[in-house]
Amino acid sequence: MTRAGQRTAAAQGRRVGERPEPPEPLPHPVVDNHCHLDIPAHDGPGEPVPVGAALERAAAVGVPRIVQIGCDLPGARWAVDVAAAHDDIVAGVALHPNDAARLDAAGTLEEAFAEVADLATHDRVRAVGETGLDHFRTGAEGHDAQVRSFRRHIELAHALDKTLVIHDRDAHAEVLRVLDEVGPPPRWVMHCFSGGAGFAAECLGRGAFLSFAGTVTFKNAEPLRAALRVTPTDRVLVETDAPYLTPAPYRGRPNASYLVPVTVRAMAATLGTDLAGLCRTIEANTDRAFGGRWGAAGG
Numbered sequence: 001m002t003r004a005g006q007r008t009a010a011a012q013g014r015r016v017g018e019r020p021e022p023p024e025p026l027p028h029p030v031v032d033n034h035c036h037l038d039i040p041a042h043d044g045p046g047e048p049v050p051v052g053a054a055l056e057r058a059a060a061v062g063v064p065r066i067v068q069i070g071c072d073l074p075g076a077r078w079a080v081d082v083a084a085a086h087d088d089i090v091a092g093v094a095l096h097p098n099d100a101a102r103l104d105a106a107g108t109l110e111e112a113f114a115e116v117a118d119l120a121t122h123d124r125v126r127a128v129g130e131t132g133l134d135h136f137r138t139g140a141e142g143h144d145a146q147v148r149s150f151r152r153h154i155e156l157a158h159a160l161d162k163t164l165v166i167h168d169r170d171a172h173a174e175v176l177r178v179l180d181e182v183g184p185p186p187r188w189v190m191h192c193f194s195g196g197a198g199f200a201a202e203c204l205g206r207g208a209f210l211s212f213a214g215t216v217t218f219k220n221a222e223p224l225r226a227a228l229r230v231t232p233t234d235r236v237l238v239e240t241d242a243p244y245l246t247p248a249p250y251r252g253r254p255n256a257s258y259l260v261p262v263t264v265r266a267m268a269a270t271l272g273t274d275l276a277g278l279c280r281t282i283e284a285n286t287d288r289a290f291g292g293r294w295g296a297a298g299g
Contacts, residue, residue, distance in 0.1 A: 029283055033289070036242060038078045058257035063257050068092070069091075076116055080119050092165050096134075097131065128163070164185050189237065209235050210237065213239050214241075214246050236281065243255050
C-alpha cells in the first residue's frame with residue numbers, strides 16, 4: 001500500500017461517529033457476553049440502534065446472542081425488559097461501582113440495591129453485574145461505598161446462583177481482596193480483562209473466566225495479549241462493552257456486537273490457533289459461564 005493509501009485507511013478508521021462496515025462473518029457463532037444496547041454511541045447519534053436491527057446485524061456475521069448489561073437502575077430495568085422480549089438476549093443487572101459511590105453520597109444506595117436484588121430474580125437475568133471497583137473515576141472518598149456495594153453483589157450472586165460480572169479499573173489487588181473475603185461464586189467473569197499475565201494467573205486460580213474486549217487489538221496492549229496467551233482455552237470469553245472499546249482499526253468509532261469478529265480474529269492470531277476452533281470454544285465457554293445455553297436452540 002502507498003503512503004497515501006495508508007493515510008486514507010487510517011482516516012477511514014478514525015471516522016468518528018460513523019459505524020464501520022460489517023466484517024467477514026465468523027466460521028462458527030460466538031456470543032457477545034457484555035454489551036450495552038441501551039447506551040447511544042458515545043461519539044455518534046443520540047439514540048441507540050433499535051434492538052432488532054442490532055441483533056440482525058450481529059447475527060449476520062456470526063454473533064447471534066448477547067448478554068445485555070444494565071449497570072444502573074434504568075439500565076437494569078431496561079435489560080430485563082429487552083431480555084424478556086428477545087430470546088437471543090439475556091440480562092445482567094447491578095449497580096456500577098461509580099454509580100454505587102454516587103448513590104451512597106445521596107443516601108439512596110440501599111434502596112437502589114434492593115431493587116437490583118429484586119430484578120435479579122427474573123428468569124431472564126443470568127448475571128449480577130457489572131459490579132466491582134473503579135479507582136480511576138471515583139476518588140478515595142467513594143471507595144468504601146464501592147466495596148460495600150461489591151460485597152453485597154457477590155453475596156447476591158451466591159444467593160441466586162447467578163454469574164458474577166466484575167468491573168475492575170485500577171483496582172486489581174482490592175478486587176481480589178474483597179473476592180477472597182466473601183468468596184467468589186461458582187461462576188464469575190472478569191469483564192474487559194485489563195491486567196497482565198500475572199494478574200490473569202491470580203484470577204484464573206480463583207476460578208475466573210477472562211473476557212477480552214477490543215482493547216486486545218490495541219497496539220499498546222502487549223501485556224493484555226500476554227494475559228490471553230496464559231489463559232486456558234476453556235476460560236476465554238469475548239465481548240464488546242459496546243458502544244465503547246471499539247477494536248482497531250476502528251478506534252474512535254461506535255462499537256457494536258457485529259464487530260466481535262474483528263476481536264476474535266485478533267485473539268486467534270495472538271494465540272496462533274484455528275479461528276473456527278476458537279469460536280467453538282468461546283461459544284461453549286460462554287454457555288458454561290452464564291448458566292447454560294439460551295436463544296432459539298436453548299430456551
